[in-house]
Amino acid sequence: MAPQITLYFLQASRCIRSAWLLEELGLDYTVKFAPRENGAAPPVFKKEAGGLGKFPMLTDGDLTLAESGNIAEYLCDTYDTSRRFLPDLGNPKRYAVLQWVHASEATFALHGLAILYARWNQKSGNVEETEAGLSKNVIKDLEYFEAELTKSSGKFLFGDEVTAADISMHFSLVFILARELGTKGRKFERTEKYIKDCEATESYRKAVQKSGHQL
Structure with a gap:
């Protein structure tokens, strides 16, 4: 019997979040994968997925879901019987996780x-000056993240077990650091260690292997 869950996976994207969570939950699923064409999703793949043609898209039986955060909340509420990844409604920790x-x-x-969009699309003016101004937010974000990591009792945001918070944050952090988006050459050692710890999990490695994810 074929899995009822299908993940539409566009290469080099936040789709890895959904694949990683599916692996953590131990769910059987099918991956429909597409590489990018000229930096974008192939038109045929966008049409097949439907909606805005943005990814990830996930189907579970007759239900179709978009947006990685929404998919995470659905999968956790539906399949996470231990409530390890996202606590129940009313539990204060739920909203701490959802914040991330x-x-x-x-x-x-x-x-x-x-x-990134300034680099790609700014037609006039000084792109470097624009990036310098925008980088203030990125630096502030990363400094805040590193400070929050020091409050954890373990290597992840809420201890030594991965939650939906880590699965969501990992890709954004990798995306920013890999493309040096406003980091001004600075190193964020705690964040880099956190990324390595995320990627060392068996579930993450399985997700990469099954999906073919590369950034």
């Missing part, structure tokens, strides 16, 4: 993408 799930996109990725 949302911050991964609404703060960290947003500030990094502003710089």
Whole structure:
């Protein structure tokens, strides 16, 4: 019997979050994979996935879901019987975890993408000056993240076990550091160690192997 869960996976993207969480949850799933063409999703793949044609997209039976944070919340609420990855409604820790799930996109990725889009699209003016101004937010974000890591009792945000917070934050951090988006040559050693710890988990390695993920 074929798995009822299908993950539409675009190369070099935040889709790795969904694959990693599926592996952590021990769920059987099918990957429909596409490489980028000229830096974008192939039109046929976008049409097949539907919606805005953005990825990840996930189907579970007749249900279709978009947005990696939304997918994470659905998978945790539906399949995480231990509530390890995302605690129950009403539990204060749930909202502490969700803060990072949302911050991964609404703060960290947003500030990094502003710089990337300036590099790609600014037609006049001084791009370096624009990036220097935008980098203040990125530096502030990373300094905050490193300070928060010191409060954890373990190597991840909430101890020695991965949660939905780590699965969401990992990609945004890798994205910013790998492309040097506003980091001004600075090193963030705690964050780099955190990334290595995330990528050393068996579930992350399995997700990469199954999906073919590369950044």
